[in-house]
Amino acid sequence: MGSYISLVYEIANYLWIATILVIIAGVYFKANSSTLISLTLWLIIDLIAYQVAPKITAMEGDIKLHVWYTTWIAFDAIGIWLLLLLHTKLRIAISKLSLFTAISFFALLLLQAARYIDRIVLETNMLAEIYKFCIPAIQFTVPIMAVFWLYTTFRTKERVTQ
Numbered sequence: 001m002g003s004y005i006s007l008v009y010e011i012a013n014y015l016w017i018a019t020i021l022v023i024i025a026g027v028y029f030k031a032n033s034s035t036l037i038s039l040t041l042w043l044i045i046d047l048i049a050y051q052v053a054p055k056i057t058a059m060e061g062d063i064k065l066h067v068w069y070t071t072w073i074a075f076d077a078i079g080i081w082l083l084l085l086l087h088t089k090l091r092i093a094i095s096k097l098s099l100f101t102a103i104s105f106f107a108l109l110l111l112q113a114a115r116y117i118d119r120i121v122l123e124t125n126m127l128a129e130i131y132k133f134c135i136p137a138i139q140f141t142v143p144i145m146a147v148f149w150l151y152t153t154f155r156t157k158e159r160v161t162q
Contacts, residue, residue, distance in 0.1 A: 015143045016050070019043045022146040031153050035146075037086050038098035042142055045079050069116035076109035097149045104142050111135060 023039050049072070056068050083102050087094050094102075111134055118127040 011140075015139060016043055016046050018143045019046070019146060022143070022150050025150050026153065029150075029153050031150075032092075032095055033090070034087060034092050034095035035097045035149060037090075037092075038083055038095070038101040039142075039146055041079060041082055041086070042101055042104075045075055046139075049075060065120055069112050069120070072112045073109055073116070076105045076112065079105040080109070097145060100145055101142055104138050107138055108135065111138075 019039055019042060023036060023043065026036050026039070052071060056064065056071060059067060080102055083098060083105070087098070111131060115127050115131045118124055
């Protein structure tokens, strides 16, 4: 099981490439701006997280766990806030994929907060397995849904041009 989780986390480290490709294709197909905004925001936060994670894991002592969970909680909260702020400022409707992205940020935020309470505050460690599987699962779903969105966008544009 450990090698499976290691593989999942390794693949998750490269999902940003799929997201970039979907964004590029979305621009090419002149997709709606709401979806492009949410995917770009997801990508930026993801890339920043990849830069920050090794710095946190290199920390020593008990502070490392506090910094780990609070950092991801903050990133997810900022993601939700920026998504809503950009849609409000640009006066655009929230697409289904943008809503899905916001819900994904919120689910990640809740998981990080629950795991923090479980591991640091209560010291029960009951959510270890849930955390281990759910975090990468959510990280996989946004790029997968983006590919599905791209496919449906392409099919719609194809039908319009016929």
